[in-house]
Amino acid sequence: MPELRKDPVTGRWVIISTERRKRPSDFRFERSAAAGNEYCPFCSGREDMTPPEVLAYRQNGSAPNAPGWDLRVVPNKFPALKVEGGLDREAEGMFDRMNGIGAHEVIIETPDHTKTLASMSEPEIERVLWAFRERVRDLRQDRRLRYILIFKNHGAAAGATLEHAHSQLIALPIVPEYVREEIDGARQHFLAKERCVFCDIVHQELAAGRRIILENADIVALAPYAPRFPFEAWLLPRRHASRFEEAPRHEYESLARLLKSVLLRINRALESPPYNLIVHTSPFSEDTGEFYHWHVELMPKLTKVAGFEWGTGFYINPTSPEEATRVLRSVRP
């Protein structure tokens, strides 16, 4: 059973995922590249290599767990968390733990092994966003869960172990540290100003213009003022709303369009780097409607100096967001 443990100093929860446990010898031979398509379990025709699907978009009434799909969502074969059982919160002396209850799913974005999120059509990308929405709306009915982390690792250096285009979601009985910080920061701003801090950022940045990468009717893509990573980009809806899964359809459509443009520009400017994409949305367990603002963060993995930042939470970024904006605006995708 995976386990959630809380650090007694910082209050940070970590998953000790015993089911995925590696022996010391396993660490010696980490794969350095993502697996190719020869034995890809995410390709059409290999549906029996994954656990049974929990959602699929299919054409012509094709049968579940068989070819004929455009997108599939399946439980992770090596889940960090499991749905069955109780939380069993308990103490070990001064320490706190609970069972690793939750869900860990994979969104297989396309049956085509050669496609990437950037090379998919806008409707195909919109379909991926719609799948995120549907899974969140289903999983949030489980009252044990407090947060769903939706993310994508693209490329081996960004943590992807399979090449075939996919995203993941992890549904958690706790609110992760970085979400906590964001929520608390946004609440502080609201208490002081009675305005959403993200709305303030969008307004100020649109007026200044220097860090606006692209925009359309619903979504603004900007380089944040204090980026942790070179070419970090945030995609924010203009309309204030705290929950990704309650957006109107046209916002997913606009987000798909802008996301594709930004990814194509990043690919062009930086030679298709690995990247992480993370959906930032409100926890289920609290009412953040007035002060939190859902958005998507995109972080190309350009520097290898991971160690220092991992250990310290302190970031040194060699590229200013103004320069990143200039570069991304000027390339022709």
Add this chain to the structure above:
Amino acid sequence: MPELRKDPVTGRWVIISTERRKRPSDFRFERSAAAGNEYCPFCSGREDMTPPEVLAYRQNGSAPNAPGWDLRVVPNKFPALKVEGGLDREAEGMFDRMNGIGAHEVIIETPDHTKTLASMSEPEIERVLWAFRERVRDLRQDRRLRYILIFKNHGAAAGATLEHAHSQLIALPIVPEYVREEIDGARQHFLAKERCVFCDIVHQELAAGRRIILENADIVALAPYAPRFPFEAWLLPRRHASRFEEAPRHEYESLARLLKSVLLRINRALESPPYNLIVHTSPFSEDTGEFYHWHVELMPKLTKVAGFEWGTGFYINPTSPEEATRVLRSVRP
């Protein structure tokens, strides 16, 4: 001039280090391995390849910036921060920035290119710790500075760009986020219990024994209850004290001894992995004497899945600390 910028949502400061700025094309060809010794600027006889030394331990009265040293401290040739100038705190609308005032120094641990921290003698390791102490005591006289981050990246995958054994320190006009969280957490515990949370951890862990890797008269090496990384290890002094730079000499001696043993065991069990070492000590700007407890954190870099954790601050660890302890105790270094 490097710049410090504050994220308006989370309050996290980042360094935008314009002096080390890379053009987009520079990101395409990151070196995948640390540089070898052919042109090593840290080797004896190459003192003119570094900025002039700010501290050196020398034998036989040898001249500064010439051979004959056992350890040298020099300013980083590509510093993330600079000593000259004023902080010039200012606003850009809702954003906050200041000049990147501070210091960025390199501790060259040995003149011998072939040595590593693990293969040095105990007195040599103690000398490194003593150099940390001396540099902190010198730099803390600058009232603009609030924190000194002392860290070591060993191996290219942990962020080292030069192979020759070295550590770094970054003196900052702000308190980094991870230090803030630790300090705040420790303060909360003290307010509730009137005890130091780290002292509580040491006592409970010594009584339980399951996560004690090694111990000696002054220092305890343990696997933390909620580790972010496989084989993460903390080395804590038994005696409560908040500041690394005020420890008595025998604690550095004991720390050097235990650090060497732990590193040798990690090297043996995990085939000499890259790692990060970070000294956790109190900020200068506040009185944490009652509730904070200095210590050293050691994080082998065993997994390549960096992206997810970077973006989310959320950690999935496939190895329990009990298992890591068992492995490290059982190997013969």
